[in-house]
């Protein structure tokens with residue numbers, strides 16, 4: 159039977175996940191959406207998705223994706239709780255909100271429901287995301303598969319066994335796109351300093367990043383070997399790598415990711431209060 163998938167919040171992430179689901183053949187009439195902003199409805203209705211006037215109507219679905227900003231989530235969950243309590247078969251909740259733990263969500267929703275917490279990243283907007291997922295003890299094997307189906311429509315999915323590992327996922331792939339953007343910004347600037355114009359430096363940088371990632375994904379050798387194959391003895395790459403190593407690039411990256419990891423842990427406390 160087709161899974162009825164609902165989205166609470168119809169912003170950027172919800173729309174990209176819905177786009178992915180539709181592209182993968184999920185029927186539009188098995189997707190429900192609500193948003194407190196009626197202006198979000200237009201393009202979704204055009205795609206044939208069911209627009210609901212209230213969040214309560216979403217409770218008819220098998221799975222509800224909580225797709226509002228972390229700061230909007232408590233109010234949305236607490237408003238659902240009374241109607242949810244009356245349900246004989248509550249839906250699976252899938253949260254894409256950064257930093258809100260499954261215990262906090264269960265508290266806001268009013269009981270120990272089946273919840274999958276996920277950490278997507280922004281390339282999900284173009285179906286090239288990487289998402290870490292964690293299921294609480296209430297989630298059944300069939301619900302695992304349903305949650306994965308939704309996030310797989312936005313890219314690759316990986317499950318973690320311990321919820322705390324989602325903080326590491328946040329520090330790596332959640333924030334990761336920004337690290338690569340920063341590195342690419344630096345390469346463009348340096349290319350310009352070496353005499354290239356902005357457009358040329360940018361296109362060469364982006365295509366090189368894309369090519370390197372694609373090559374690494376498709377290769378059967380590891381990253382160090384791929385790097386070695388670019389690095390001719392006494393050639394240009396060797397000089398650049400030596401310069402990075404003298405500047406302690408590895409330690410710098412490790413320190414930055416530790417800082418992101420620490421902040422992810424703090425955010426869970428700040429957003430979730432007592433949990």
Ligand SMILES: NC(=O)C1=CN([C@@H]2O[C@H](COP(=O)(O)OP(=O)(O)OC[C@H]3O[C@@H](n4cnc5c(N)ncnc54)[C@H](O)[C@@H]3O)[C@@H](O)[C@H]2O)C=CC1
Pocket residue numbers: 166167168169170171172192193194195198213225226227228230233234254255256277278279280332333
């Ligand atoms: N790890 C990452 O880089 C990313 C994480 N996310 C997560 O995805 C979630 C959604 O983000 P965006 O789509 O960018 O946000 P957005 O602001 O584009 O969309 C949120 C939507 O929820 C609606 N909304 C707010 N409260 C509501 C309520 N009570 N009932 C119904 N609708 C309500 C708003 O009107 C808005 O349309 C966030 O929790 C964010 O943390 C999103 C993108 C990337």
Ligand SMILES: O=C(O)[C@@H]1CCC=N1
Pocket residue numbers: 256328332333
């Ligand atoms: O910067 C942040 O806090 C969020 C979580 C991961 C990506 N963006």
